[in-house]
Amino acid sequence: MSDGNSSTLQSYVDQATGMAQRAMGAATGDSATHNQADANLQKAENEHAASHTTAKVGPFAADPNTGATAKDDPSRSNASWDQTVGSTKEAVGNMIGNESLRRAGVEQNAAGKEAEAKGQLKDWGQGIADRAQGTVGGIQAAVTGDREEEQKWRDMHxxxxxxxxxxxxxxxxxxxQ
Known part of the structure; x- marks a missing residue:
């Protein structure tokens, strides 16, 4: 793991270390070990929270901890547009009493919601696949000592x-909602 790269895995390692130190401190009565355990447990909690932090700006997501970004699947933007247009058609259809326009708006809005959900699932699945592939590739690169390749896989992760x-x-x- 790189410095400054918060990781769920690292939080688990720190949590296990803290729990072991706490047990050792309790068994020996050593307050310094107990204090170190508390520090490691707090660090684990902070890392876990940071690893689940993502900022959304339009069709982009960013990790403020690593600076990594990812663009949403383009179908999600189109789906959002379909929802907006569909809602507008529905509202105008209601306002002027045009049942055909209202119904068309309801259908377009529903199609947009379905397409957005599919895009979200696609992004979610691709994210999981990239994380796994990046982790495995990074391990292989680390074993061979290729730091440039390791960074490429870390970026993918x-x-x-x-x-x-x-x-x-x-x-x-x-x-x-």
Whole structure:
């Protein structure tokens, strides 16, 4: 793991270390070990929270910890447009009493929502795949000592993480409506 690259895995390692230190401190009565355990547990909690942080700006997601970015699947933007146009048609159809226009708006809005959900799932799945491939590739590059290749795989992992977290954030936002 690179310095400054918050990771869920690293948070688990720090949590296990902290728990072991806490047990050792309790068994020996050593307050310094107990304090170090508390520091590691706090660090683990912070890393875990940071690894789930993603900022969304339009069709982009970014990880403020690593600087990695990922662009949403283009179908998601088109789907958002279809929802907006569909809602407008529905509202105008209601306002002027045109049932055909209202119905067309409802259908276009529903099609947009379906396409957006499919795009979110595609981004989420691609993010998971990129994270896994980046992790495996990074391990292979680390074993061979190729630092440039290792960085390429780390970048792929980080972009996948951002893509996955961005899709999860959008799905959670839509689920809360």
């Amino acid at each position: 980080d972009e996948g993480k951002v893509r996955q977290r961005g899709a999860e954030a959008d799905m959670a936002k839509k689920g809360g």
